[in-house]
Amino acid sequence: xxxxxxxxxxxxxxxxxxxxxxxxxxxxxxxxxxxxxxxxxxxxxxxxxxxxxxxxxxxxxxxxxxxxxxxxxxxxxxxxxxxxxxxxxxxxxxxxxxxxxxxxxxxxxxxxxxxxxxxxxxxxxxxxxxxxxxxxxxxxxxxxxxxxxxxxxxxxxxxxxxxxxxxxxxxxxxxxxxxxxxxxxxxxxxxxxxxxxxxxxxxxxxxxxxxxxxxxxxxxxxxxxxxxxxxxxxxxxxxxxxxxxxxxxxxxxxxxxxxxxxxxxxxxxxxxxxxxxxxxxxxxxxxxxxxxxxxxxxxxxxxxxxxxxxxxxxxxxxxxxxxxxxxxxxxxxxxxxxxxxxxxxxxxxxxxxxxxxxxxxxxxxxxxxxxxxxxxxxxxxxxxxxxxxxxxxxxxxxxxxxxxxxxxxxxxxxxxxxxxxxxxxxxxxxxxxxxxxxxxxx
Numbered sequence: 361x362x363x364x365x366x367x368x369x370x371x372x373x374x375x376x377x378x379x380x381x382x383x384x385x386x387x388x389x390x391x392x393x394x395x396x397x398x399x400x401x402x403x404x405x406x407x408x409x410x411x412x413x414x415x416x417x418x419x420x421x422x423x424x425x426x427x428x429x430x431x432x433x434x435x436x437x438x439x440x441x442x443x444x445x446x447x448x449x450x451x452x453x454x455x456x457x458x459x460x461x462x463x464x465x466x467x468x469x470x471x472x473x474x475x476x477x478x479x480x481x482x483x484x485x486x487x488x489x490x491x492x493x494x495x496x497x498x499x500x501x502x503x504x505x506x507x508x509x510x511x512x513x514x515x516x517x518x519x520x521x522x523x524x525x526x527x528x529x530x531x532x533x534x535x536x537x538x539x540x541x542x543x544x545x546x547x548x549x550x551x552x553x554x555x556x557x558x559x560x561x562x563x564x565x566x567x568x569x570x571x572x573x574x575x576x577x578x579x580x581x582x583x584x585x586x587x588x589x590x591x592x593x594x595x596x597x598x599x600x601x602x603x604x605x606x607x608x609x610x611x612x613x614x615x616x617x618x619x620x621x622x623x624x625x626x627x628x629x630x631x632x633x634x635x636x637x638x639x640x641x642x643x644x645x646x647x648x649x650x651x652x653x654x655x656x657x658x659x660x661x662x663x664x665x666x667x668x669x670x671x672x673x674x675x676x677x678x679x680x681x682x683x684x685x686x687x688x689x690x691x692x693x694x695x696x697x698x699x700x701x702x703x704x705x706x707x708x709x710x711x712x713x714x715x716x717x718x719x720x721x722x723x724x725x726x727x728x729x730x731x732x733x734x735x736x737x738x739x740x741x742x743x744x745x746x747x748x749x750x751x752x753x754x755x756x757x758x759x760x761x762x763x764x765x766x767x768x769x770x771x772x773x774x775x776x777x778x779x780x781x782x783x784x785x786x787x788x789x790x791x792x793x794x795x796x797x798x799x800x801x802x
Contacts, residue, residue, distance in 0.1 A: 407453075
């Protein structure tokens with residue numbers, strides 16, 4: 361099933377069943393595509409069960425994988441994926457809410473619902489206008505297109521908008537906006553506007569706020585909606601190519617919640633920075649001469665290994681654990697702890713395998729390890745940074761490593777590029793299909 365078929369059938373079935381819904385947000389590519397966006401759909405409470413049934417039927421008939429699903433008392437979050445495409449659908453069945461409290465009543469939006477290619481949508485102008493409040497509430501800032509549309513709608517419908525703002529948020533927010541009708545002034549004091557909106561939306565609704573926080577905390581102990589994928593391989597095996605190829609598909613499914621990491625979580629700085637031997641850089645710099653420096657002695661190797669082990673353990677739990685348990689985020693690692701098994705020279709260490717294995721007991725295991733390899737001569741020809749002998753050795757060790765682990769999959773990257781990409785995505789969707797079952801969604 362193609363993405364267009366999935367979306368077309370989905371909206372067609374909603375219309376056939378007379379579900380009261382509308383898409384809130386970017387809709388100009390529907391129903392053929394999502395245009396790189398997710399689908400936020402507002403549904404009345406009576407129609408949410410029909411929507412659930414429609415989604416289940418389409419996913420099962422089209423062999424579409426439910427990569428992640430979680431919910432709270434007001435929203436259901438669906439993440440669908442195939443080897444070729446992904447879709448994120450967020451279903452709001454108790455209005456638009458912030459911390460469990462309604463921040464923009466649906467009654468003010470219904471008259472702006474229009475038909476677009478047989479899909480019921482909220483007009484883009486009104487959608488961007490409301491998105492301005494949403495962005496300010498959640499992040500304390502807003503995209504230029506939301507700010508511009510907010511001010512435009514405000515100018516064109518002065519009386520109506522002011523009355524609506526006063527009714528929803530009160531005199532304090534209305535007074536602030538009246539005194540900040542210039543874009544520069546409005547965004548300069550955006551944090552103050554955020555405080556005013558939060559106070560207005562949550563005032564007197566402590567039970568709703570606490571209930572929302574409780575469900576957010578409880579989610580940490582349920583099925584993880586997030587994933588960790590590690591890509592391993594010698595220099596020239598195509599790690600960057602594979603990562604760059606799978607990321608757009610994953611971003612469709614997890615709506616730009618794909619996070620790239622080089623080698624480790626990077627909570628702590630490089631040891632060279634700590635020792636004052638190199639300057640700290642904003643981004644991780646990949647070394648182009650990995651074996652240029654000599655390895656440290658045993659004591660130095662233990663210090664280096666132990667220092668970075670802190671990042672693989674404490675850094676993981678601080679930067680990744682909460683994110684993959686509370687949100688549908690995907691962390692992709694270009695290299696990981698496992699490099700110590702076949703390329704210690706890169707890290708200037710020389711330690712026996714039993715020490716590396718001991719350390720691995722404390723390193724959280726990823727959901728999937730993509731081991732890239734193939735014909736050593738072809739790999740070396742792409743990137744002759746070490747030697748053919750070294751590439752051959754590393755490829756052989758990595759293959760053995762891959763065969764010994766259930767969560768590892770071998771990807772031959774010396775075949776046609778499209779074949780390697782397909783193999784990687786097949787492995788990813790197969791892994792994700794095991795965690796969530798569409799029939800389990802209630």
